[in-house]
Amino acid sequence: MKKLKVIELFAGVGGFRLGLEDTGNYQVAWSNQWEPSTKTQHASLVYEARFGKENHSNKDISEVETAVIPDADVLVGGFPCQDYSVATTLQNSKGLIGKKGVLWWSIHRILLEKKNPPMYLFLENVDRLLKSPSNQRGRDFAIMLKTLDNLGYAVEWRVINAADYGMPQRRRRVFFLGYHKSTSLYQIFKNKTAKNWIFESGTIASAFPITSTSSKIDSFKITDDLVTVSETFNVGEKLSPFQNTGVLMNGKVHTTKTLPSFEGKGTVLRDILEKGLVPDEFYISENEYAKWEYLKGAKKETRTAKTGFSYNYSEGSMIFPDALDNASRTIITGEGGKSPSRFKHVVQTTNGLRRLTPLEIERLNMFPENHTALEGISNTKRAFFMGNALVVGVVNKIGKSLFDKISST
Structure with missing residues (x-):
């Protein structure tokens, strides 16, 4: 055929x-x-x-x-x-x-x-x-x-x-x-x-x-x-x-x-991590840990909207850092970039906490290695592609x- x-x-x-x-x-x-x-x-x-x-x-x-x-x-x-x-x-x-x-x-x-x-x-x-x-x-x-x-x-x-x-x-x-x-x-x-x-x-x-x-x-x-x-x-x-x-x-x-x-046997987050050296830009500095922990943690607080309206806000805690012995959470379009975030993945390594690299994010969607690596395409944009991908x-x-x-x- x-x-x-x-x-x-x-x-x-x-x-x-x-x-x-x-x-x-x-x-x-x-x-x-x-x-x-x-x-x-x-x-x-x-x-x-x-x-x-x-x-x-x-x-x-x-x-x-x-x-x-x-x-x-x-x-x-x-x-x-x-x-x-x-x-x-x-x-x-x-x-x-x-x-x-x-x-x-x-x-x-x-x-x-x-x-x-x-x-x-x-x-x-x-x-x-x-x-x-x-x-x-x-x-x-x-x-x-x-x-x-x-x-x-x-x-x-x-x-x-x-x-x-x-x-x-x-x-x-x-x-x-x-x-x-x-x-x-x-x-x-x-x-x-x-x-x-x-x-x-x-x-x-x-x-x-x-x-x-x-x-x-x-x-x-x-x-x-x-x-x-x-x-x-x-x-x-x-x-x-x-x-x-x-x-x-x-x-x-x-x-x-x-x-x-x-x-069958499942693939877990640990399986897709790069084995070699990862660039410093993906590591989180220790003085940023508190911000990440706050965003990932449980919250019950009063917040005020731009209009001046006050409301009670609550959300549960997330696993931090991400569990390596389970499949990863869903990749979203905002996965890239250095700024602390509730939804970005963070993994514990021997060299400290770090974000995922574009190659690792591609692996989570089962794309070929460095499929999105192209001159003029930022790491943040590469992560955005994978947030939209299947x-x-x-x-x-x-x-x-x-x-x-x-x-x-």
Whole structure:
């Protein structure tokens, strides 16, 4: 079977590409990376340095004409978490207008306008997507599922914590796959029970085995049009109807809570630390220890807002320094830089306390060594990239599973 061609959107520094192309079964035919808030396109520069400029677009995807994007078998992307509400319908059109700049609608437009839309979708987002927004729990994900249902896709999703399957970082993300109704895999999916696909024969279940604490699978239909879903879905309810695992087929959702099933050896923070000399800039001077300890510690104090309003503030303590015998905490975009922070990682070494190096942060996302090292790219920016990135190993395993399913149909 030939390699599957891939459209990679919101590419960042290429996490999806690395995970998929490492299987030997995928080839990125076209990619796009655009950072709206910066003049210098740092992530795109790294992407081009690693993969070349050919077939790579560094332009706002909402302004890229669909005709420019080549046909491909798979569309992938870790799109930004935004407000996905539907503003209005277009007259005399199947299209929709979501809020301006919301990039989900760029995915929708590409799928809608392409004469030969991708047969498979492989998308990623933060796990709170299943519960957003706070005043209408689950609405955003319902809009996405209904959108894909209208476009002829069946969907499966799972919230995966990479560390639950032996990877070095506790990073929880929702991954979802779409199967177009024209594919053989869609027909196989359609003829399985929801329970069978979720627990046994599904693409994600084959890559990341699960168990369950309950045999109960909740089912409900999303039958309303998109505007109605946007305005009324789950109004007045405190909890989202979407559990961490589920499927959508022909407008019907089946969802349940699952637990990871993994018996292998896990990678821990100690395993990814550099063995040689680490530059002095990453070490914390002893006169800064108190600041770090305060930020990492438990607090109960009265604070005053800029408006003059006083309020009680409290938060629990964090492990300080970070435990070396466990997978790391989640890397966030603010991981880089010298300033003391509650959320940055600090490790104890024989030479004292220090922050993580860019290479170590890359290892936590299972990127190649020094993938983001490039002239003109600061260590702080390299950490920022990894805060936005995904764990490559998760993409790799799902990619292998998807190719195996497709090639066996």
